[in-house]
Amino acid sequence: MNHWLMKSEPDTFSIDDLKRKGKEAWDGVRNYQARNYMRDGMRKGDKVFFYHSNCAEPGIVGVAEVVTEAYPDPTQFDPKSHYFDAGSSRDNPRWMLVEVKFVKKLKRTISLKELQADPALMDMPLVRKGNRLSVMPVAAAEWRHILTLE
Template sequence: MAYWLMKSEPDGYSIDDLERDGVEPWDGIRNYQVRNMIRDDMAVGDMALFYHSACKTPAAVGIMTIVSEAYPDPTQFDASSKYFDAGSDPDNPRWLLRDVKFERKLAREITLKELKAHPELQDFQLNKRGNRLSILPVSEKEWSLILGLEKAPAS
């Protein structure tokens, strides 16, 4: 099993939305590096941190499971979608997605500030300068450390 951090802007789609929906396609990926992770590295059964980004307090807020194989993102073919890609060929789709399933909210939000302050997470990809990818791999050690912070008082 692998671990991931998947970012979403809470005013677009939040952990509360995923809790309500149960299972949802993680669509709108338009970065080749992230597409390749979805296609080649992610697997059914992998776990992911749901991370609220581009908001007042960016933070890890929940846990979800990857529950489908990669398949074409239908928004790339929908001319009314903000994710439309006129250059994507239905016979060889450019963009893929996977379905995710809500597992639980974290007992408390673990903020970016807290993640950056933790000495054992200094090499965590989210904490690296200039990292703007919407999906990031998380090592088993990082996953355990982050979930351990859930039980500690907020710093």
């Protein structure tokens, strides 16, 4: 099993939204490296840290689970969608998504500042300067350590 971190702005889609819906397609990813992680790395059953970004207190707020293998993101084909991509085709889709289900909301937000200050997490992609990916891997040791911080 692999472990991941997926970012969402809480004003767009929050951990509470996922809890209410139960399951959701993680659409709209338009970064090639993040797409590759979903397409080539994510598998059904993988665990995901749900991270709130671009908010007053960015941080890890919950846990989700990948429930589908990657498949073409239908928003890329919809001219009315904000995520439409005229260069993508159904025969050769450019963008992929996975579906995730709610597992739990953390008792507290584990803030980005706290994660950045933790020596055990210094190699985690999230805490490196300039890393703005919305989907990224989390090492098994990092996963276990972060769960102890709750």
